[in-house]
Amino acid sequence: MKKASNVFNENKLLIIGLVVLIVVLGFALVVLAIGKAGAPSNIGKVNALAESQDECVVCHRKDTPGIVDQYGHSSMAAADVKCVDCHEVAADYPGAVEHEGVNVLQSPTVAMCQKCHEDEVAQYLHSRHALPAYVSYAGSDGLTAEQLDEYQAIPEGDFDPQKARNAIYALEGPEITRFACESCHDIGKPSVDGSTGQCQKCHLRHEFSLTQARKPETCNNCHIGPDHPQWEIYFESSHGIAYSTMGDTWNWEADPGTLGVDDFPAPTCAICHMSGFGRTPTSHDVGDRLTWFLTAQVSMRRPSWEANMKKMQSVCRECHNENFIAEFYQAADDATEAVNSLVRQADEIIQPLKDKNLLTSAPFDEPVDFVYFENWHHWGRTAKFGVWMQGADYTQWHGAYEMLSDLADLNQIGDEKLNTANP
Numbered sequence: 277m278k279k280a281s282n283v284f285n286e287n288k289l290l291i292i293g294l295v296v297l298i299v300v301l302g303f304a305l306v307v308l309a310i311g312k313a314g315a316p317s318n319i320g321k322v323n324a325l326a327e328s329q330d331e332c333v334v335c336h337r338k339d340t341p342g343i344v345d346q347y348g349h350s351s352m353a354a355a356d357v358k359c360v361d362c363h364e365v366a367a368d369y370p371g372a373v374e375h376e377g378v379n380v381l382q383s384p385t386v387a388m389c390q391k392c393h394e395d396e397v398a399q400y401l402h403s404r405h406a407l408p409a410y411v412s413y414a415g416s417d418g419l420t421a422e423q424l425d426e427y428q429a430i431p432e433g434d435f436d437p438q439k440a441r442n443a444i445y446a447l448e449g450p451e452i453t454r455f456a457c458e459s460c461h462d463i464g465k466p467s468v469d470g471s472t473g474q475c476q477k478c479h480l481r482h483e484f485s486l487t488q489a490r491k492p493e494t495c496n497n498c499h500i501g502p503d504h505p506q507w508e509i510y511f512e513s514s515h516g517i518a519y520s521t522m523g524d525t526w527n528w529e530a531d532p533g534t535l536g537v538d539d540f541p542a543p544t545c546a547i548c549h550m551s552g553f554g555r556t557p558t559s560h561d562v563g564d565r566l567t568w569f570l571t572a573q574v575s576m577r578r579p580s581w582e583a584n585m586k587k588m589q590s591v592c593r594e595c596h597n598e599n600f601i602a603e604f605y606q607a608a609d610d611a612t613e614a615v616n617s618l619v620r621q622a623d624e625i626i627q628p629l630k631d632k633n634l635l636t637s638a639p640f641d642e643p644v645d646f647v648y649f650e651n652w653h654h655w656g657r658t659a660k661f662g663v664w665m666q667g668a669d670y671t672q673w674h675g676a677y678e679m680l681s682d683l684a685d686l687n688q689i690g691d692e693k694l695n696t697a698n699p
């Protein structure tokens with residue numbers, strides 16, 4: 277039998293235990309609440325379609341709940357833009373499929389967006405993200421007269437739009453290129469209704485989120501790899517370091533046109549190339565702020581380079597002073613010319629071989645073709661991009677150094693071929 281005092285002691289312990297438990301639980305709840313308040317704002321974003329009785333929404337809530345949920349959290353749904361505004365077309369519209377008593381497009385085209393976003397579409401159509409991206413692999417033969425005009429209105433530089441572009445495309449064949457060239461370059465592909473491009477390459481459906489479009493990961497879909505490593509370069513730069521280490525504290529959802537240094541202390545790809553930032557207006561023409569055709573074998577100035585430079589520099593000027601930027605541009609121009617001259621050296625080695633018919637006429641059928649190509653197409657470009665976007669390792673070891681190494685190889689191959697031809 278237990279003593280009375282023991283029973284009393286056990287009860288006291290139980291009560292103390294309960295009090296401690298309640299205090300601990302209460303504390304945990306407070307911590308949780310503070311944590312919630314500091315969480316990213318979009319987690320608490322309202323679902324504009326939660327109560328919607330729209331026919332498409334009601335059925336698709338069951339059939340494809342993901343699409344309805346994502347669209348519900350978009351600012352377009354909040355602004356009362358409906359599924360049918362993008363999807364519904366007349367029965368005779370190119371690409372229309374009959375669906376639940378109406379006609380819909382499976383993949384809404386730029387013509388649909390254009391109804392409400394005329395300016396963005398006009399700028400985009402004047403950019404190299406439109407037809408030039410597509411012509412890069414498909415050539416311009418299949419374009420309508422109207423599309424050809426649209427294409428030719430976009431600055432090209434004096435590299436020939438058709439020349440040798442399709443060589444690798446044709447060599448690899450459609451089984452591969454569908455998942456390669458086309459996946460990236462279809463950003464500018466004409467649709468069945470004749471309108472050009474795919475906004476959804478950057479604005480992932482169905483959230484159409486500004487946060488997502490403004491992040492460098494969006495561009496990483498295509499601007500990556502040995503021939504255009506802008507992604508890798510950015511992450512190596514001070515700007516990219518600021519993004520990687522502090523980006524989660526930036527104001528990603530700032531309204532278009534209000535974005536400035538209060539929101540972003542360092543730029544992403546979009547800030548330098550597209551966004552309205554401080555005093556600079558937004559543009560969907562990604563060529564609008566560029567001075568050089570850096571992608572070209574030998575880089576040359578763009579037709580309106582001086583006006584373009586002012587626009588890019590006005591972005592830099594939100595954070596850097598005038599001298600800093602002027603000196604940077606001067607040094608980067610000099611480096612661009614220096615890379616041009618390394619590219620020209622390769623031509624000087626190859627030209628005598630061409631003159632003496634010592635190269636086969638077929639493209640990419642002997643090692644020398646690859647060495648020559650990679651010299652400008654991979655390393656030359658990479659060196660230039662590294663300079664302009666502050667990626668020292670890419671300018672150096674993935675750029676200029678590789679060029680020196682390729683030039684040595686080309687010299688040796690050239691000498692051997694000349695010696696064999698004239699022993």
Ligand code: HEC
Pocket residue numbers: 331332333335336339359360363364373375376378380381382383
């Ligand atoms: C009664 C149910 C129902 C209604 C109403 C409905 N849908 Fe659908 N929808 C479906 C189903 C089921 C599919 C097929 C889904 C699948 O293949 O997984 C579909 C497919 C689609 C597709 C893809 C078509 C394709 O061929 O790939 C689109 C686009 C679409 N719906 C849009 C709409 C729009 C816009 C509305 C409103 C006008 C709408 N739907 C109304 C049930 C519905």
Ligand code: HEC
Pocket residue numbers: 332333336340343344347352357358359360361362363382383384476481482
């Ligand atoms: C702002 C324009 C826009 C609105 C509004 C819109 N969509 Fe779409 N939707 C698109 C685009 C663009 C695609 C094609 C994406 C692609 O081809 O990569 C698409 C594709 C689809 C598809 C086929 C692709 C798939 O993943 O199954 C379905 C189904 C669909 N939408 C349903 C809906 C429904 C339901 C709504 C309303 C809740 C809606 N969409 C609202 C632009 C829109």
Ligand code: HEC
Pocket residue numbers: 351352355357358361362384385388389390391392393475476479484485486532
């Ligand atoms: C019926 C008109 C309409 C159509 C069609 C339409 N939009 Fe919109 N869109 C709007 C409106 C209105 C807003 C503004 C929402 C706001 O400011 O809150 C908007 C905003 C946006 C935004 C900015 C989102 C944000 O958070 O501010 C993007 C991106 C966008 N639209 C892309 C598209 C694309 C891509 C298409 C075609 C596939 C398209 N829209 C079709 C009316 C439309």
Ligand code: HEC
Pocket residue numbers: 408409411412413441442444445448453456457458460461497498499500501504571
């Ligand atoms: C990972 C995405 C991606 C793949 C795959 C890809 N490209 Fe590109 N391509 C790009 C990007 C991005 C540029 C622009 C580079 C720049 O401006 O720095 C480009 C530039 C080009 C250019 C120079 C621009 C012009 O219009 O003259 C050509 C030509 C080209 N690509 C053809 C091809 C061909 C042919 C293939 C397949 C054999 C291919 N690309 C595969 C992303 C890609």
Ligand code: HEC
Pocket residue numbers: 386389390393396397400405473474475476477478479486489490531532533535546550551552558560
């Ligand atoms: C190369 C990527 C890219 C493509 C392609 C693209 N956008 Fe955008 N878009 C962006 C970025 C980045 C922003 C955010 C701009 C900012 O920071 O204010 C944006 C913003 C917008 C906005 C919000 C208003 C504004 O001007 O800031 C609309 C509307 C829009 N895009 C429509 C479109 C339409 C329509 C298309 C197709 C014709 C399209 N976009 C293609 C990257 C893209």
Ligand code: HEC
Pocket residue numbers: 403404405408409410412459460461463477478489494495496497498499545546549550562563564566571
């Ligand atoms: C789906 C693939 C794709 C995505 C995503 C993409 N681009 Fe591009 N981009 C291309 C291709 C392809 C080209 C080359 C087109 C040509 O010159 O023929 C290009 C060219 C460019 C150019 C050079 C334009 C010129 O006039 O020479 C810039 C700058 C650029 N992109 C910036 C961006 C930024 C910033 C983003 C992200 C917000 C982005 N791109 C997203 C495929 C893409």
Ligand code: HEC
Pocket residue numbers: 492495496499506507508510515543544545546548549565566567568569570571572588664665
């Ligand atoms: C600090 C601003 C800044 C940032 C951030 C930035 N860029 Fe650039 N980018 C530039 C400048 C400056 C040039 C060269 C401009 C010129 O020709 O005058 C350039 C050149 C380019 C080109 C080459 C265009 C051509 O002529 O072929 C592409 C493509 C490009 N950037 C894409 C990107 C992508 C993708 C990102 C992010 C991963 C990015 N940029 C980040 C400033 C920036």
Ligand code: HEC
Pocket residue numbers: 513514515518537540541542543548588589591592593594595596601604666
């Ligand atoms: C939103 C602010 C912002 C904008 C816009 C911006 N930068 Fe920067 N930049 C920074 C910050 C922050 C740093 C890191 C400063 C440091 O090293 O302490 C930086 C560093 C640099 C550096 C030094 C890199 C190094 O490794 O030493 C260069 C060069 C530079 N920026 C060029 C540019 C150019 C060119 C532009 C415009 C095309 C530009 N920046 C636009 C914020 C910005």
